[in-house]
Amino acid sequence: MLRRRPLLEDHRLSEHEQKSLDLLELIRQRGPLTRTELSQGAGFNIVTVSNYVADFITQGLVVERGFDVSTGGRKPVLIELNAKAGFAIGVDLGLMDYPRIQMIGVITDLKGTVVHRLVKERPMESMDQALARAGELIRELLKTSPVDPKKIQGAAVGVGGLLDERAGTVRDTSHRGIRTSYLAVRDRWEAEFKMPILIGNDASLAGYGEYRLALDRPVENLVYLYSDVGASLIFHGHIFWGSGGSAGELGVFVPSNDDYLTWVKSPGFIVSNVWDLGLTSQARKLIQDGTTTAIAQLVEDDLNAITLDTVVQAAERGDQVAKELIEHSALQLGIRVASLVNLLNPDVVVIGGGIERAGSLLMDPVWRAVKRYSYEEPASLVDILPAKLGDNAVVLGAACWVIREVFVQA
Numbered sequence: 001m002l003r004r005r006p007l008l009e010d011h012r013l014s015e016h017e018q019k020s021l022d023l024l025e026l027i028r029q030r031g032p033l034t035r036t037e038l039s040q041g042a043g044f045n046i047v048t049v050s051n052y053v054a055d056f057i058t059q060g061l062v063v064e065r066g067f068d069v070s071t072g073g074r075k076p077v078l079i080e081l082n083a084k085a086g087f088a089i090g091v092d093l094g095l096m097d098y099p100r101i102q103m104i105g106v107i108t109d110l111k112g113t114v115v116h117r118l119v120k121e122r123p124m125e126s127m128d129q130a131l132a133r134a135g136e137l138i139r140e141l142l143k144t145s146p147v148d149p150k151k152i153q154g155a156a157v158g159v160g161g162l163l164d165e166r167a168g169t170v171r172d173t174s175h176r177g178i179r180t181s182y183l184a185v186r187d188r189w190e191a192e193f194k195m196p197i198l199i200g201n202d203a204s205l206a207g208y209g210e211y212r213l214a215l216d217r218p219v220e221n222l223v224y225l226y227s228d229v230g231a232s233l234i235f236h237g238h239i240f241w242g243s244g245g246s247a248g249e250l251g252v253f254v255p256s257n258d259d260y261l262t263w264v265k266s267p268g269f270i271v272s273n274v275w276d277l278g279l280t281s282q283a284r285k286l287i288q289d290g291t292t293t294a295i296a297q298l299v300e301d302d303l304n305a306i307t308l309d310t311v312v313q314a315a316e317r318g319d320q321v322a323k324e325l326i327e328h329s330a331l332q333l334g335i336r337v338a339s340l341v342n343l344l345n346p347d348v349v350v351i352g353g354g355i356e357r358a359g360s361l362l363m364d365p366v367w368r369a370v371k372r373y374s375y376e377e378p379a380s381l382v383d384i385l386p387a388k389l390g391d392n393a394v395v396l397g398a399a400c401w402v403i404r405e406v407f408v409q410a
Helices: 015-030 035-042 046-059 127-143 183-193 202-213 257-263 279-288 294-298 308-316 320-344 360-373 376-381 390-408
Strands: 062-067 077-081 087-092 101-109 114-122 152-159 162-164 169-171 197-201 222-226 230-235 348-352 383-386
Touching (some): 015 035, 015 077, 015 390, 035 077, 046 062, 087 127, 114 390, 162 197, 197 390, 202 230, 202 348, 279 308, 294 308, 294 320, 308 320, 320 360
Parallel strands (some): 152 197, 222 348
Antiparallel strands (some): 087 101
């Protein structure tokens, strides 16, 4: 039975737990592999690898199959992950302060492959109400699951808010955000669903999903930007949650609207924008001020219908206003990325949260800003990449968190 470990001890693994995680992740990502290949890939001696693999086989987590090509002597047996040995639930609560909110839930196998997915619209509401909706979604996932619910090892929920693991509270980041205790909700869910429930910040989990499922090479340190409102910090393969669970907020806290009017004149890396870099609100203001742009034509002058995709579509059609909007916002984002590159010296920075849909219109000016404002040494080592998981980033990251616990506790 999988147990829930404290969030703030997530990175504190024993030697046995770390080796289990390393070996099972290697098998998941690169399998099937021989024991010798596992030994070479993980850097553990062959006896250690053989002992761990024997335990994994006993638990049903891996299976032996076929033979690899022999270079002489006995043919080596291949080891691969038994992906259907268990399943994980991931839930994305959705943005807290944006219209047309979508709440997503998935069930994945141990490779992170989605076997069931549900999408539900959720009204703008308080955190405690949103959490209640998450419980409803988990119930529906279990009810409609194409796999045996008894094989589901746990569920993780990504929430858009500030967590305090010590106090057991979460709240959204608006000025009127009210702290909600998630302990009672989590305890009720665990009693009802008979599985551990993990709760973490959505940006942190989205970055973990990209780290585990989307990269084409192994990396140690990664920064994921959830648009311009939050970040996921992955250090040595572990999510950095901070001292209380709220690490990753990019901007300063602005106590009031009056203070905001002062702060907004500061450099772009001080105050966070909204998830779409403010592109939709800037486009509306320009149109209201009389600027002619294809953005208005695309929405037939219904300014409330303008979305990030509208601005991107207009820019792709050659609209100069839309292109300049994206260029300006991308440069501001690039300044923020440059500061993070200087501070953290990561291998990779992934840009996600939806704005990556702008493609090279966004990524090119971001990279120019990073090269201009970062020191040469960290800038020469970092890759700036668009996210690949799209709307599934949070739910897949949440499911990967559960899978990680399965591997750690093997």
